Every structure is written in structure tokens, then in C-alpha cells.
Amino acid sequence: MADALFGRVAIVGVGLIGSSIARAARRAGLVGTIAASDADAAVRARVRELGFVDEVTETSAEAAEGADLVIVCTPIGACGAVAAEVGPRLKPGAILSDVGSVKGAVISVMAPHVPPHAHFVPAHPIAGTENSGPDAGFAELFDGRWAIVVETPGSDPQAVAKVRAFWEGLGAKTDTMTAEHHDLVFAIVSHVPHLIAYNIVGTAADLEDVTQSEVIKYSASGFRDFTRIAASDPTMWRDVFLNNRDAVLQMLGRFVEDLTALQRAIRWGEGDKLFDLFTRTRAIRRDIIEQGQDTAAPDFGRRSAPPAGE
Ligand SMILES: NC(=O)C1=CN([C@@H]2O[C@H](COP(=O)(O)OP(=O)(O)OC[C@H]3O[C@@H](n4cnc5c(N)ncnc54)[C@H](O)[C@@H]3O)[C@@H](O)[C@H]2O)C=CC1
Numbered sequence: 001m002a003d004a005l006f007g008r009v010a011i012v013g014v015g016l017i018g019s020s021i022a023r024a025a026r027r028a029g030l031v032g033t034i035a036a037s038d039a040d041a042a043v044r045a046r047v048r049e050l051g052f053v054d055e056v057t058e059t060s061a062e063a064a065e066g067a068d069l070v071i072v073c074t075p076i077g078a079c080g081a082v083a084a085e086v087g088p089r090l091k092p093g094a095i096l097s098d099v100g101s102v103k104g105a106v107i108s109v110m111a112p113h114v115p116p117h118a119h120f121v122p123a124h125p126i127a128g129t130e131n132s133g134p135d136a137g138f139a140e141l142f143d144g145r146w147a148i149v150v151e152t153p154g155s156d157p158q159a160v161a162k163v164r165a166f167w168e169g170l171g172a173k174t175d176t177m178t179a180e181h182h183d184l185v186f187a188i189v190s191h192v193p194h195l196i197a198y199n200i201v202g203t204a205a206d207l208e209d210v211t212q213s214e215v216i217k218y219s220a221s222g223f224r225d226f227t228r229i230a231a232s233d234p235t236m237w238r239d240v241f242l243n244n245r246d247a248v249l250q251m252l253g254r255f256v257e258d259l260t261a262l263q264r265a266i267r268w269g270e271g272d273k274l275f276d277l278f279t280r281t282r283a284i285r286r287d288i289i290e291q292g293q294d295t296a297a298p299d300f301g302r303r304s305a306p307p308a309g310e
């Protein structure tokens with residue numbers, strides 16, 4: 001068991017990520033007290049029932065009162081309003097953080113509400129599932145996965161080090177990068193792939209009338225994997241695309257160009273072009289596996305409830 005890094009931690013928004021943080025922090029003995037709040041009364045009631053936090057408050061301001069660390073785990077679109085509510089309650093030396101999948105836009109709406117006596121250290125765990133809500137979280141979610149901690153101009157190195165230590169205590173490996181770089185990288189490795197999944201499942205669903213349900217009946221594992229991703233939370237992903245617009249559009253532009261080149265290769269029977277690309281991409285997958293980076297274990301992706309007895 002690690003020594004407690006923080007006395008009181010407040011989690012605002014107790015869905016998949018917020019509840020997983022609470023469970024993992026408890027598992028590691030990382031914090032003294034965990035307070036939690038959520039805008040949804042049904043979620044607050046369920047969190048009380050599940051019993052993985054010490055205190056459930058009506059408002060985020062109450063949860064943040066006296067906290068050493070406040071982590072905003074709401075959809076991105078709510079981060080600015082939550083920061084406006086908790087900012088004035090932050091005690092001297094307190095750290096405000098978040099888990100949003102986009103960093104630039106989130107920082108621009110949260111940072112103005114951080115008083116000079118507190119610190120702001122944005123973060124993003126690269127771990128999740130297609131499920132939402134407090135029942136979907138589990139303590140092992142971050143084990144062996146990356147958590148990106150963002151350094152902002154003027155950020156306090158000690159506060160950054162504490163947030164890194166917190167994520168490492170939750171089981172993650174940590175790295176730092178600028179918000180701008182983060183948003184470009186995750187546009188191509190996470191946001192555009194989700195958009196592709198939403199699109200292909202949508203297209204197939206539109207064709208379903210024509211094929212009389214064959215789309216679902218015969219869907220093999222490739223299409224099934226897309227349906228898992230396309231089952232991800234609509235609010236969360238709407239907010240991701242609205243808030244990482246420039247980077248996503250830049251990466252989509254490149255993606256569409258490359259797709260058009262493939263379309264052309266198929267039209268003109270250029271088998272060598274297709275074969276070369278498929279050979280390169282197969283090697284990439286093999287490299288990922290060799291480096292032990294394929295930590296998206298299927299049982300993690302498919303989990304919808306914490307282990308019995310938690
Ligand atoms: N789901 C995933 O796989 C991952 C999500 N993230 C980020 O984590 C954040 C949360 O995502 P999830 O936990 O999946 O969502 P979730 O939908 O499971 O939970 C979000 C919770 O926030 C609450 N909420 C909404 N507005 C609020 C407000 N104004 N004040 C207090 N509570 C409020 C909702 O009632 C809900 O319980 C998002 O910003 C997302 O970008 C980061 C990594 C992975």
C-alpha cells in the first residue's frame with residue numbers, strides 16, 4: 001500500500017472514468033478521503049449505493065471544499081462550468097485537474113477559473129471502454145495504460161510531479177506533452193478512428209433495409225469491433241469533435257486523400273499498391289504486439305461492471 005499522496009480528493013462527474021479513479025485510488029490507498037459529486041441525482045444515489053467513495057455531495061463546490069486535488073471527470077462540454085463553480089472554493093496549494101480527451105479547448109475554458117493560490121494540471125488517461133456511468137468503472141482500468149499529463153505555460157513542476165505520481169499510483173504509465181501536440185496525436189489515434197466507426201456502422205445501418213438484416217446477421221469480427229467503438233457515449237464524443245475541430249479536420253483531410261488513393265488503386269487494379277500498404281500495416285500491428293503495447297485486453301473493453309464484492 002502506498003502512502004496517501006493527497007488528503008482529500010474530489011471527483012466531479014462519477015461515470016466510467018470518475019468511478020474508476022475512485023476505485024483505483026482506494027485499491028492503492030493513495031488518498032485519505034474521496035468526495036464525489038455529479039449533476040445527475042440518479043448517479044449520486046447509485047454512487048452512494050456502490051460505496052466506493054466516502055462522501056457524495058449535491059454540488060461540485062461542496063466536494064471541492066477543502067480538497068487537495070479536484071478532478072473534473074465530466075464530458076468536455078461541462079468542464080468550463082464546473083471549473084467556474086469549483087475555482088473559488090480551491091484552497092491554497094490545491095490542484096485542479098481533469099481527464100478530458102481533448103486538451104487545448106478544455107484548458108482554455110478551465111484555466112481562467114483557477115485562482116493564483118491554486119494549481120492547474122490537466123491530464124488524460126488513455127484508457128476507457130464504450131460503457132458509461134458509475135457501474136461501468138473498475139479499479140484495473142488504468143493498469144499498464146498511459147496517462148498524459150499536460151504542462152501548461154507557468155505550470156508548477158511540483159504539482160505536475162504530484163499528478164504524475166497520482167496516475168502512477170492508479171496503475172498507469174505517465175508522459176507529458178503540450179496541449180497542442182496532444183490534440184494532434186489523439187485526433188489521429190483516437191478521434192478519427194471513432195468517427196470512422198460511427199460512420200461505417202451508420203452506413204451499414206442505412207443499408208440494412210436493403211439487405212434485410214444481413215448486415216447484423218453476418219457481421220464478422222471486423223465489423224463487430226467497429227460496433228463496439230460506435231457504441232461509445234454520444235455526449236462525450238459529440239463534445240470531443242466540437243472541441244478538437246481543427247486537429248480532427250486536419251487529420252480527416254489527410255485520411256480522405258489516402259482513402260481516395262486506395263479507391264483509385266482498386267479501380268485501376270493496382271494490386272501492388274494495395275499489397276504494399278497491407279504489408280506495411282501488418283508489420284505495424286506486429287511491432288505493437290512485440291513492444292507489449294497491445295494492452296487493450298478484450299476483457300477490459302467488454303467489462304460493464306466492477307468485480308463482485310467491490
Ligand atoms: N469513456 C472513455 O473511454 C474515456 C473518457 N475520457 C474523458 O473522461 C470524461 C468523462 O467520460 P466518462 O467517464 O466516459 O463519461 P460518463 O458519461 O460515464 O460520466 C460523466 C458523468 O459526468 C456527469 N456530469 C455531466 N455534467 C456534469 C456537471 N456539469 N457537473 C457534474 N457532473 C456532471 C454525468 O452525469 C455523468 O455521470 C470525458 O471528458 C471524456 O473525454 C477520457 C478517457 C477515456
Ligand SMILES: O=C(O)C(=O)Cc1ccc(O)cc1
Binds near residue numbers: 100125301
Ligand atoms: O474504448 C476504446 O477502445 C477507447 O478508445 C477508449 C478511449 C476513449 C477515449 C479516450 O480519450 C481514451 C480512451
